[in-house]
Amino acid sequence: MKKFALSCITLVLSLNAYADNPLYETGPGQDSSFVRFLNAASDKASVVNGSAKVALGAQTDNRVSRFYPVKAGDKLSATVQVGNHKAAIDVVAKPGEFITIAIVNKGNGLDSLIVRESPTDFNANRASISLLNADPACTAAGLNGGAKGASVFENVATGTTQRRLVNAVKLSVQAQCNKADTGAAVDMGQLQAGERYSVIVIPSKKAQQVFFVRDSTS
Structure with a gap:
């Protein structure tokens, strides 16, 4: 089974070309897990492993990668870089788990938030939305929606969804x-039935920045 160091090259090509090739072969009878990267830092970021590099922008439409399938139980290692600052990342996914690795500023350096989700809800007639809190300064995030501003989510802690x-x-x-x-x-x-969406809270110079993406897998 290919390790992360070799698979980063596939990841770079997949991100650049938006190809639908998986990062890993999971093998018969094995549940896939999924990993994506979120740039919640103040500038462009990259995920580096050896000579392979994945670029993440600093605008809402290019801060988030697609979810890529990985083999549950494998250790994934990489280095994230923003400007001259670097931080190491290690993560192991459980079967069926969706993981978002959020890159955030911390003092004069970088840190990462590992946001884990084990979704059990699916309904082809309804849409699935989440609130992902990637701002260390926001200890309890919430979301109101609809014409009456009804509460959709409450008390979403930093690094959770x-x-x-x-x-x-x-x-x-x-x-x-x-x-x-x-x-x-x-x-x-217009939300689409059967689709998954993420509303994401990240730090910004003025309190928080909030945007949404349609979750997609390769």
Whole structure:
């Protein structure tokens, strides 16, 4: 089975070309796990292993990679870099687990948040949305949505995520940090039945930045 050092080359090619080739062969009868990278730092970031490098932008539409399948139980190691700062990452995924590795600033250096999710909810007639809190300064994130501003999520701690099924409707949401509105309201548009979405809270110079992505796998 290929290790992460060899598979990073495949990851780079997959990200650049948006190919749907898996990073790892999981083998018959084995559950796949999935890993993606989130750049929650203040500048462009890269994930480096040997001569292979994955670039992550500093805009909302290119901060997040796709989810890539990995073999559960394998140790994945890499180095993340933002400017001149580097940090090492090691993670092992459980079977069926979805992991987001968030790169964040910490003092004059870098840190990573390993956000784990073991989804059990799927309904082809409904959409699945999550709130992922990748801001160390936001100790309790929340999300209100819909015409009446109903509470969708509450008390999502830093480095964690919550998920639920909702009707496939047009949806606009407002994030909160520590019970106060933060960031601009996010128009998620028309949600599609059977699809997964992530609303993400990251640090910014002015409190928090909030955006959403449609979760996709390669």
